[in-house]
Amino acid sequence: MSAARHSTLDFMLGSRADGETILKGLQSIFQEQGMAESVHTWQDHGYLATYTNKNGSFANLRIYPCGLVLFDLQSYDSDSQGKEEINNLLNKVEERMKELSQASFGWVKRLPTIVAGGAIHRYWPTADGCLVEYDIDEAVYDEDSPYQNIKILYSKQFGNILSSVGILIGQRVICGKEDYTGKDVLILGGGDGGILHEIVKLKPKMVTMVEIDQMVIDACEKYMRNTCSDVLDNLKGDCCRVLIEDYIPAKEGREFVYVINDLTAVPISMSPEEDSTWELLRLILDLSMKVLKQDGKCFTQGNCVNLTEALSLYEEQLGRPLSCGILEGDCLCPFILVTMGILHWKKAKP
Amino acid sequence: MSAARHSTLDFMLGSRADGETILKGLQSIFQEQGMAESVHTWQDHGYLATYTNKNGSFANLRIYPCGLVLFDLQSYDSDSQGKEEINNLLNKVEERMKELSQASFGWVKRLPTIVAGGAIHRYWPTADGCLVEYDIDEAVYDEDSPYQNIKILYSKQFGNILSSVGILIGQRVICGKEDYTGKDVLILGGGDGGILHEIVKLKPKMVTMVEIDQMVIDACEKYMRNTCSDVLDNLKGDCCRVLIEDYIPAKEGREFVYVINDLTAVPISMSPEEDSTWELLRLILDLSMKVLKQDGKCFTQGNCVNLTEALSLYEEQLGRPLSCGILEGDCLCPFILVTMGILHWKKAKP
Incomplete structure (x- = not known):
């Protein structure tokens, strides 16, 4: 079962964002990928550029005037070549952003890719709402009993975990x-x-x-x-x-x-x-x-x-x-x- | 310091997705919010609808032909009223999606909102790449020494945590x-x-x-x-x-x-x-x-x-x-x- 992969790059510039310069500076990267650009401009809220690829993937670049720039890439592809292409694109965007802002660069953060729609649920938020991903690779058991769905999931770290009715139960x-x-x-x-x-x-x-x-x-x-x-x-x-x-x-x-x-x-x-x-x-x-x-x-x-x-x-x-x-x-x-x-x-x- | 909030709803329909029906069915929800719609259609890869709001927030609705439908909302607002509005919108989209797909509805997942650009880093991925959010509310200490940046972060669960050079060190x-x-x-x-x-x-x-x-x-x-x-x-x-x-x-x-x-x-x-x-x-x-x-x-x-x-x-x-x-x-x-x-x-x- 294939799944959508959601990759993000968060930039904080050290000064207010010059949207036009950023958009122009990154343009060639998306052109190389054959991605079509469409830009929405707010009077007071910065820019949103959407890049669509023929293969069905797309990206958003949201430039907030305060200097926060968020790049989100979504693709439907689970093979390793796809992952490498995504990483290459993210690397290029990161490098170019650093070049463009130079001395006024604040920080960049790249969180692990979030996978949506996969056969295995890897995300089990805590009861107080923190997002937690477990290294769950497969369901070793997945059956419906007369009372509930019973899943036993394999985690490299924790071994087999019983997950019934959505509650993750430890060992x-x-x-x-x-x-x-x-x-x-x-x-x-x-x-x-x-x-x-x-x-x-x-x-x-x-x-x-x-x-x-x-x-x-x-x-x-x-x-x-x-x-x-x-x-x-x-x-x-x-x-x-x-x-x-x-x-x-x-x-x-x-x-x-x-x-x-x-x-x-x-x-x-x-x-x-x-x-x-x-x-x-x-x-x-x-x-x-x-x-x-x-x-x-x-x-x-x-x-x-x-x-x-x-x-x-x-x-x-x-x-x-x-x-x-x-x-x-x-x-x-x-x-x-x-x-x-x-x-x-x-x-x-x- | 305000931050961007990224909220997601992942749907898996029990059958192939009828994009036109979904877009039409959800339209009134976004119109009520005063959000402008722009749709990109692929021949073989489904639909991407982008909704932009005058207040600077925007949403993507990505409809994959296989039945995976991903809704992403990004907004720059950290007050509680903003959170409630976001939740209301997500609730409406969720309800409408269920109505539209009825018997063929598979599942819906709503992960905790991801916050980007906040003053406090709440996400500390594990060394093997799992995304983990900690309940970190504030930095009780944040200074640069001649050798490194030293942060001591407060977590309700773990108490004060020393985070130097990006490595989360437990108690x-x-x-x-x-x-x-x-x-x-x-x-x-x-x-x-x-x-x-x-x-x-x-x-x-x-x-x-x-x-x-x-x-x-x-x-x-x-x-x-x-x-x-x-x-x-x-x-x-x-x-x-x-x-x-x-x-x-x-x-x-x-x-x-x-x-x-x-x-x-x-x-x-x-x-x-x-x-x-x-x-x-x-x-x-x-x-x-x-x-x-x-x-x-x-x-x-x-x-x-x-x-x-x-x-x-x-x-x-x-x-x-x-x-x-x-x-x-x-x-x-x-x-x-x-x-x-x-x-x-x-x-x-x-």
């Missing part, structure tokens, strides 16, 4: 610095087996994992063995069991010292009344509290410590129906790029 | 899992005091830090106390000393069990013959080996474990004049986004 999930020895633990969701694998090592009495989607488990058992090791090979072990069910086995009457919610993160939405995710979160935490032993603890992902508003709202929303729950916000270690907050509640005496 | 640097107790250690560079602080805690005999730039030390002492704590307050302590010098006190005849190079990372350049950085690296490692005790170890940053070519080349380049050095590539923990390789050499028997 190691934090379960708090707790002593799980001899304890009953409940994991909600957790289909990649990462938490189960970590906790089984800590010699619990029994870990129960409740995951609705058998396909997630099957895919992770096969493609994410560095995360789950062999804990998903059998749905039953000496100190663990995996139930393929729609959450929380409250009916069993079993109680847990720890409940770890690996189902969903704090919603970014600021409209708790309208967003059904909040309703779901309240329900999950409510059910979690029901099966939690007195003085037991409940963990959930906090999405991003930067989103303090969302975290406060979460606390407020969940604090209301759960007067028994004490919220302790705890910022743990970096989770890929975003520092996630792991929120935990302690069930107080009734 | 914790890895010194290997070594026992430094009672040992003589040499740190080359390391102006932020992070390594010094870490090693002083490990009860060495004496850590000598050699940093050329007093201004880096002064700035970090003031603005990066969560990195250096109080180790830079005095240039001399019970088990540490800071020399403001141009590297390696070979003349002293002192020998070290550990030499930690915090001066520079493995160059990304693939032309060792032309790039003087390689020459510098060879020199540094050569001098390091001279002051290293037998069986001592030398550490340096590997820049990025993904750049296996660069790392091999480094090994090859440095291995030649240093036949006494044994290279052990060791991939350590994630360093902000990029997993850095920490390379270490052990001085073998002569």
Whole structure:
């Protein structure tokens, strides 16, 4: 699958931009490429030149009077020759711009090319809106289950990554610095087996994992063995069991010292009344509290410590129906790029 | 300082794109904004519509025949009203596109807005070319020393970050899992005091830090106390000393069990013959080996474990004049986004 490549060069001149001189100075570069020029001039806002190439690529040169000059090239071509041609053109524009402005040149920035429309999503913005590209080369697994689209993506840096429902889930999930020895633990969701694998090592009495989607488990058992090791090979072990069910086995009457919610993160939405995710979160935490032993603890992902508003709202929303729950916000270690907050509640005496 | 904001919407239609229908369908949206339309048509490569606004903003709509439709809006405005207007326009385009393609709609992606020309650099691509934006809001320190431009940037997530000579340096640097107790250690560079602080805690005999730039030390002492704590307050302590010098006190005849190079990372350049950085690296490692005790170890940053070519080349380049050095590539923990390789050499028997 071919994709469009978007390359940019940002110049800041040390003085106000002389648009006519820049346009004239760069003209021969685009003529050599066989690109047709079309210029729009504003009275007070500088120039926009658009260059179109017969092969379908095009470029914009936007000259702002203050000295900011932005060059954007878009092309639909993914072979390496195309990349080299693009780089050559960018190099020529950069050199010529430096010649034209000479002593008054400020700086130039060239960001990595942005690829649009490729088969693989490489851009996974953080919850607080920073653009982050991962070195994802291929999807090793891409199937629709009855519940969701399941993708396992390969990154050279991070290995196989489970990406379901658009949430990038890393390889190691934090379960708090707790002593799980001899304890009953409940994991909600957790289909990649990462938490189960970590906790089984800590010699619990029994870990129960409740995951609705058998396909997630099957895919992770096969493609994410560095995360789950062999804990998903059998749905039953000496100190663990995996139930393929729609959450929380409250009916069993079993109680847990720890409940770890690996189902969903704090919603970014600021409209708790309208967003059904909040309703779901309240329900999950409510059910979690029901099966939690007195003085037991409940963990959930906090999405991003930067989103303090969302975290406060979460606390407020969940604090209301759960007067028994004490919220302790705890910022743990970096989770890929975003520092996630792991929120935990302690069930107080009734 | 105002900046240009670049917002994008990427659509993939489920069928081939009917350009005329799309252009006609979106027309009223741009007319409402008072934007003038200009259309370029290719015989085989679809359409490019450019919309210019009187306020200096403009947009491109590129319709590729395969069904990829890219909308790019560039505006020079940083106030919040401008942002809201941009979002409204993007929302309208997104809604209309969905209406127009209905059942055959594939997906839409909206990446975070890219800001060009702002006073603060928020984009710090990784060494292997992934685009990464950090939540950097301000420069708390920005001065030119006789050696370099020194910036200390504030990130909500990471706190104050020292960015000198364009290399983003995090708060914790890895010194290997070594026992430094009672040992003589040499740190080359390391102006932020992070390594010094870490090693002083490990009860060495004496850590000598050699940093050329007093201004880096002064700035970090003031603005990066969560990195250096109080180790830079005095240039001399019970088990540490800071020399403001141009590297390696070979003349002293002192020998070290550990030499930690915090001066520079493995160059990304693939032309060792032309790039003087390689020459510098060879020199540094050569001098390091001279002051290293037998069986001592030398550490340096590997820049990025993904750049296996660069790392091999480094090994090859440095291995030649240093036949006494044994290279052990060791991939350590994630360093902000990029997993850095920490390379270490052990001085073998002569």
